[in-house]
Amino acid sequence: MQAPIKIMVTGGNGQLAQSLALIAHLSDAKVKASSFTRITADIVQALVNILPEVRNSLSEQDELHLLSHRKLDICDSAAIDDAFMRVNPDVVINCAAFNAVDNAETDSESAFKVNFEGPKLLAERCKRDGVMLIHISSDFVFAGEKHSPYNEQDLPEPLSVYGKSKLAGEQAVRQVIASKAYIIRTSWLYSCQGNNFVHTMQKLFAAKEQVSVIADQYGSPTWSEALAVIIFKLIKQKEATQRGVGLDASLGINLEPNFVGDSDSSDNLYHYAAANSCSWFEFAQQIQQLMLTDDKLIKTHCRITPITTLSWQACHEQILAKRPNQSALNSQRVCQQLGVREGSLLKDKWQQQLKGMLDFQKIINTHRSK
Ligand SMILES: NC(=O)C1=CN([C@@H]2O[C@H](COP(=O)(O)OP(=O)(O)OC[C@H]3O[C@@H](n4cnc5c(N)ncnc54)[C@H](OP(=O)(O)O)[C@@H]3O)[C@@H](O)[C@H]2O)C=CC1
Numbered sequence: 001m002q003a004p005i006k007i008m009v010t011g012g013n014g015q016l017a018q019s020l021a022l023i024a025h026l027s028d029a030k031v032k033a034s035s036f037t038r039i040t041a042d043i044v045q046a047l048v049n050i051l052p053e054v055r056n057s058l059s060e061q062d063e064l065h066l067l068s069h070r071k072l073d074i075c076d077s078a079a080i081d082d083a084f085m086r087v088n089p090d091v092v093i094n095c096a097a098f099n100a101v102d103n104a105e106t107d108s109e110s111a112f113k114v115n116f117e118g119p120k121l122l123a124e125r126c127k128r129d130g131v132m133l134i135h136i137s138s139d140f141v142f143a144g145e146k147h148s149p150y151n152e153q154d155l156p157e158p159l160s161v162y163g164k165s166k167l168a169g170e171q172a173v174r175q176v177i178a179s180k181a182y183i184i185r186t187s188w189l190y191s192c193q194g195n196n197f198v199h200t201m202q203k204l205f206a207a208k209e210q211v212s213v214i215a216d217q218y219g220s221p222t223w224s225e226a227l228a229v230i231i232f233k234l235i236k237q238k239e240a241t242q243r244g245v246g247l248d249a250s251l252g253i254n255l256e257p258n259f260v261g262d263s264d265s266s267d268n269l270y271h272y273a274a275a276n277s278c279s280w281f282e283f284a285q286q287i288q289q290l291m292l293t294d295d296k297l298i299k300t301h302c303r304i305t306p307i308t309t310l311s312w313q314a315c316h317e318q319i320l321a322k323r324p325n326q327s328a329l330n331s332q333r334v335c336q337q338l339g340v341r342e343g344s345l346l347k348d349k350w351q352q353q354l355k356g357m358l359d360f361q362k363i364i365n366t367h368r369s370k
């Protein structure tokens with residue numbers, strides 16, 4: 001039996017933080033948050049049917065404390081001290097970020113403040129208290145010239161201010177607290193909650209007859225709820241390994257195996273994304289195709305036109321960030337380490353994860369309209 005774990009999440013109103021809260025809630029862990037909609041038992045069952053691993057991501061005794069930007073500004077060290085005193089966490093998950101990729105080009109100061117200085121302050125405080133830090137980073141740290149999915153050993157070479165600020169954040173976290181910090185890079189996140197490409201497309205399909213979408217940038221769209229399960233599994237495994245205790249078999253987590261030939265600086269670094277990759281255009285097409293099978297979600301047939309990044313830039317007056325042409329991530333390391341079984345949606349193709357999210361969204365919408 002593992003000792004209870006108290007987890008503090010920054011950026012608590014954001015997309016990934018809300019997914020963590022949902023998954024913790026489904027595991028019957030205690031969720032403390034100012035903004036989080038608890039769901040009914042039948043919706044819980046629906047998500048368990050789609051992604052069975054949600055059930056045992058945490059245990060009943062574990063606690064998740066979500067702190068919104070208003071409650072904790074990660075760039076304010078006094079506010080961090082105050083939050084640590086109030087929550088007394090065993091683990092911090094840093095979901096706070098400056099994510100406006102284009103705006104970062106003209107406001108690099110804000111991007112570096114939130115994506116570099118904030119994580120550094122958090123790491124310093126975690127180090128002082130011996131707290132584990134899980135820091136989330138992005139596929140945009142890569143230049144996009146590789147012809148296969150990036151793994152943890154590949155050299156980052158960001159093209160944009162956002163990518164540079166995220167890489168600087170990773171490096172700061174590593175420098176301050178090498179042994180008890182884990183960096184998880186992910187990509188193209190979407191969920192039922194929050195701002196993301198799937199929601200943008202859903203709105204455009206409902207409002208427009210035609211939408212142009214970039215067809216020469218490739219990546220791995222990732223369901224935020226799947227990432228949340230991976231994060232909790234990793235925390236449970238690391239805690240069990242560090243505390244040197246056995247795991248409750250019902251949690252279905254392997255004790256951390258020894259990794260041969262994997263002891264370089266990428267040791268505490270993990271990539272997680274859905275399998276395979278697509279362009280934003282193919283992603284948009286798949287969203288529309290899956291939605292068209294359900295007439296409640298979409299009523300018109302909007303035409304999707306492929307365009308190049310150059311044409312997209314030409315239509316915009318704002319300075320746009322350079323994005324990698326190919327930034328798919330290879331999740332083999334984390335999936336192998338956590339013993340994710342074959343056939344699980346956690347290591348499935350992006351199309352299957354998208355279907356899982358849209359099925360879940362359908363169920364939530366049906367319940368809301370009752
Ligand atoms: N979204 C994506 O496609 C991807 C995201 N990532 C990474 O995943 C992580 C989570 O992203 P996601 O949940 O999608 O992002 P969101 O933008 O949904 O959430 C980020 C949250 O951070 C908060 N925040 C901003 N500045 C601060 C601050 N100084 N102190 C505390 N909170 C702050 C924001 O609050 P407010 O809005 O009130 O400012 C917001 O609630 C980030 O690290 C991101 O870089 C990686 C790859 C892809």
Ligand SMILES: Cc1cn([C@H]2C[C@H](O)[C@@H](COP(=O)(O)OP(=O)(O)O[C@H]3O[C@@H](C)C(=O)[C@@H](O)[C@H]3O)O2)c(=O)[nH]c1=O
Nearest residue numbers: 099101138139140187188189196197200212213214280
């Ligand atoms: C709205 C829209 C966007 N696009 C393009 C622009 C852009 O290249 C791509 C995605 O646009 P978005 O604004 O959703 O997201 P973008 O900022 O490119 O997404 C990135 O966000 C950061 C935070 C990450 O870390 C990355 O992994 C990635 O998810 O789609 C179109 O081609 N047509 C459209 O109608």
